[in-house]
Amino acid sequence: MAVWFPMFNIREGEVPSIDELNYNYLTITDVASGYLNEQNWTYNGFGLSTDREDYYENEIGLKIVSNSVEADPAYTAAGLTPAASPTVLTIPGTGLWHEVMTASIDSEYGGQLWIIASGALFAEAQFGCMVAIELNGSIIWQDALGSGDDNDLDFFIWQPNQPVHEEAVGPQGYHFAMALDTVQRVTAGTHVVKVKIRSGRDPSPRCAIMNRELIVIEMYS
Amino acid sequence: MASLTTFVDDGTAIDIGTVNTPALAIETLINDLLPTAMAQDALNDNHVSSLLCTEKWTTRAQSANPSIHTYSNKLTPNLPTDSGYNISTLGDPGWAVIDSSGSSGSISEILNGTDVLVGPDAGDRIAAMLVMGNVHFWKATVTAGDPGPELWEVSCAVGIQYRYGASTWVTIPRSVRFMSNKTHQRTGGEGAVTAIDIPICCLVQEADILPSQAINGFRLVVAWTVGSTAHFHSSVDVDIDLLEHNMSVIPLHASIA
Numbered sequence: 001m002a003v004w005f006p007m008f009n010i011r012e013g014e015v016p017s018i019d020e021l022n023y024n025y026l027t028i029t030d031v032a033s034g035y036l037n038e039q040n041w042t043y044n045g046f047g048l049s050t051d052r053e054d055y056y057e058n059e060i061g062l063k064i065v066s067n068s069v070e071a072d073p074a075y076t077a078a079g080l081t082p083a084a085s086p087t088v089l090t091i092p093g094t095g096l097w098h099e100v101m102t103a104s105i106d107s108e109y110g111g112q113l114w115i116i117a118s119g120a121l122f123a124e125a126q127f128g129c130m131v132a133i134e135l136n137g138s139i140i141w142q143d144a145l146g147s148g149d150d151n152d153l154d155f156f157i158w159q160p161n162q163p164v165h166e167e168a169v170g171p172q173g174y175h176f177a178m179a180l181d182t183v184q185r186v187t188a189g190t191h192v193v194k195v196k197i198r199s200g201r202d203p204s205p206r207c208a209i210m211n212r213e214l215i216v217i218e219m220y221s
Numbered sequence: 222m223a224s225l226t227t228f229v230d231d232g233t234a235i236d237i238g239t240v241n242t243p244a245l246a247i248e249t250l251i252n253d254l255l256p257t258a259m260a261q262d263a264l265n266d267n268h269v270s271s272l273l274c275t276e277k278w279t280t281r282a283q284s285a286n287p288s289i290h291t292y293s294n295k296l297t298p299n300l301p302t303d304s305g306y307n308i309s310t311l312g313d314p315g316w317a318v319i320d321s322s323g324s325s326g327s328i329s330e331i332l333n334g335t336d337v338l339v340g341p342d343a344g345d346r347i348a349a350m351l352v353m354g355n356v357h358f359w360k361a362t363v364t365a366g367d368p369g370p371e372l373w374e375v376s377c378a379v380g381i382q383y384r385y386g387a388s389t390w391v392t393i394p395r396s397v398r399f400m401s402n403k404t405h406q407r408t409g410g411e412g413a414v415t416a417i418d419i420p421i422c423c424l425v426q427e428a429d430i431l432p433s434q435a436i437n438g439f440r441l442v443v444a445w446t447v448g449s450t451a452h453f454h455s456s457v458d459v460d461i462d463l464l465e466h467n468m469s470v471i472p473l474h475a476s477i478a
Contacts, residue, residue, distance in 0.1 A: 021240070032251065036260060063475055063478055064473060070395040179353075211394070
């Protein structure tokens with residue numbers, strides 16, 4: 001908690017105390033040495049609506065790393081360089097995690113990482129997939145996407161497909177979209193973030209990812 | 222570290238000088254505060270978020286009307302296949318703007334119409350724009366033609382566009398997502414409801430934007446596409462039904478590593 005100044009009031013008609021005078025000065029310098037908080041700024045001092053960016057500009061404590069793949073081999077807006085090496089990545093049907101995107105971020109002080117992954121997937125009928133974010137070698141299961149496959153309960157996959165002649169309700173699945181995100185607190189140092197997909201039940205690739213994007217935002221706290 | 226070197230000394234008469242000298246030193250100190258003067262977590266955790274979600278370019282909108290809206294626009298050529306897709310030449314009518322059908326809560330121009338220069342060194346100091354959209358896909362219905370035994374070759378395509386100038390919209394290719402419908406149906410058949418979200422997260426950076434152009438809007442667009450394999454029997458016409466949708470744009474004052 002910061003200090004409201006002055007600590008001692010000097011009143012008319014009193015002999016001022018030297019100690020109180022000096023405390024009034026010292027409390028300011030002490031608090032200004034690393035203990036200022038939101039109470040020390042004037043109301044709306046940073047701007048609450050339209051002009052906040054005027055104060056913050058580069059000072060905000062965010063760092064971003066990102067990685068993206070563009071799978072449209074031909075499209076580019078006039079004046080822009082076409083995306084390099086557009087690729088569709090097929091996922092081996094081994095049931096093992098397969099890396100599809102990676103990014104590395106150096107955190108100077110530690111803090112929180114907001115990790116966002118998004119992509120366009122497809123998987124053939126009856127061969128689904130599971131998508132997850134991996135941070136420093138550990139799959140973050142809480143934020144994984146996938147659903148149970150009735151035919152293989154040991155392997156929980158996102159199975160948006162059903163046999164095509166069935167009339168049951170559900171996404172047909174050849175194409176579908178995914179977005180994952182998680183907020184993780186990390187220590188200072190280098191952190192490796194990956195997006196992984198696994199698909200199984202058939203040795204042939206039955207799942208692939210087209211457009212994809214991995215965004216890592218470091219938020220100090 | 223802030224410090225004082227001049228104090229009111231014991232035994233020294235208090236006069237204007239002895240009071241004002243340390244006060245002036247404090248004035249100098251206050252005017253030269255360093256970032257380290259702030260307590261750890263003082264602003265981030267309490268009042269000022271690291272993400273400036275209240276500045277003028279942070280905008281969000283959503284459809285407030287739960288009605289289903291139907292879009293018949295088609296991308297040509299389209300071809301979302303297992304080797305990629307191609308929207309290089311958009312046929313007639315191309316993308317449809319989501320919400321142009323009259324739903325309340327239009328999200329077609331979500332940046333308040335103000336110009337923003339995006340880039341770490343650009344004047345607005347916005348390194349990137351985090352654009353997040355979500356469209357609730359309801360179903361696809363064949364309205365003309367015979368899709369054959371399998372409709373999974375028919376896909377709903379959703380993407381993000383940005384605007385520069387008065388009315389020039391540019392598609393961000395990597396933002397395009399597809400959703401197929403499960404229903405096996407013939408022309409005029411009742412399509413089964415799929416009801417699934419199509420989420421998109423896209424970090425729009427300087428390289429995505431035409432050189433020297435300030436952007437002033439984002440919007441979600443939709444169309445339908447067909448594949449090209451032997452399963453697909455003939456040309457068809459398709460209606461795409463969407464339900465709710467929303468979109469948020471957050472400018473990030475950040476460094477890009």
